[in-house]
Amino acid sequence: MEWHQACGMVQNMLEVKNLHKKFGSNEVLKGIDFQIDKGEVVAVIGPSGSGKTTLLRCISFLERADQGTITFEGLHYDMQHITSKEIRKLRLGMGFVFQGFHLFRNMTALGNVMEGLVTARKVPKAAAKKTAWEMLRKVGMEDRAMYYPDQLSGGQQQRVAIARAIALNPQVILFDEPTSALDPELTGEVLDVMRTLAKEGTTMVVVTHEMRFAMEAASRVVFMEGGLVVEEASSAALFSDPKEERTRQFLRRTIADYDRG
Template structure:
């Protein structure tokens, strides 16, 4: 356990270990993210980025390691079985909002109904309050005029922006983005990245898995480069992207930025 002062600040990750079958996908992940900062996870496919992200809200349960968000902390090696363990996982999960690669909107519900689903059903907040908050958030992501639209009436970029508003509607302490533009046509990527950039500028605590290197340069307070289930290099975007120390980092960036 960390002391009280440390527990009240941002994200803490210590010694995450995770295997799938015989594959050891996380090999002792350690990092911290201060409250109000943006951390970007970069790395090749299969490096463990998404597993780290999903471990932050216990969608994946590591065999070992500690995850803390502000004053909520789980030691996964000591997670009790059954209901007690599920309650601990749910308490950690409640600290964050997740934006997935695919939009995962309810097709039979309007934009507004999609955004208020979590606050009303999961958090038991009054519907009137949830609706008022949702309209503010939809304005924020540029969709204030589409509250009554259905997902099939929206572009992929608009659907992903609804997904961001839906995550924010839960009033999380941390917002987690898992490759939020990977399922979009290239011309729609910019509108989603602009919303995420604005959130970071407003002081939301974010952790972002992305392959958009130039976006990472602009938005990240901290960049973690993962490969083979370990953090190979971490630092500011200027350090890790602009002047990487490790050969593995340099090879990855060259392959992504100069594929020819």
């Protein structure tokens, strides 16, 4: 048992410490500390190749970290020695929404949202269907419930993917650039759904290039570069008064890109 469990201290819902990851000789994460509290929305920003996706993949054990610890829902693990049984248990508390929507092509929107409930969570079909309808309503996709993915726009497919994630009622949802595969006019509808979830107190980690979303919907922003956290602060502080020169440069560049686009 860890000392903070022993003395009953309040702790973050999810915390990783000293996370290291190499691909061959390429050191992609160089000792990342990251934490999120219940109800927080944390945006992770940073240039391409800075390790943002790798961070999410290590947190969710899609990728095995070389070193580091993870604390989730009060349980503490060494990432090198965690067992596959422990990984399975830990992943039950996490939801994932990635850039590609990964919906089953041979199932309707409703079927896609029901699938995890029925197979992974063993929820009876009737109850799963009821939950799936509720979740589709929540993301504004009720009228498309019987459509197949190929009959839906990218934004609609991503909203189904979000419905599928929230249906499983995870403690935290990890988003990796959920709008980057979408045309600009479809980005807004997905961000609107995420803003609603944020307002409802859903705990979310969002890797994003959408600076406006980070500014408006995130409570805290983490700026990564070169496999390190360069700066983290409340969203208001990071955007209005960044402390690090590298953060200032990144924000200047990104905002200039916006103005050109």
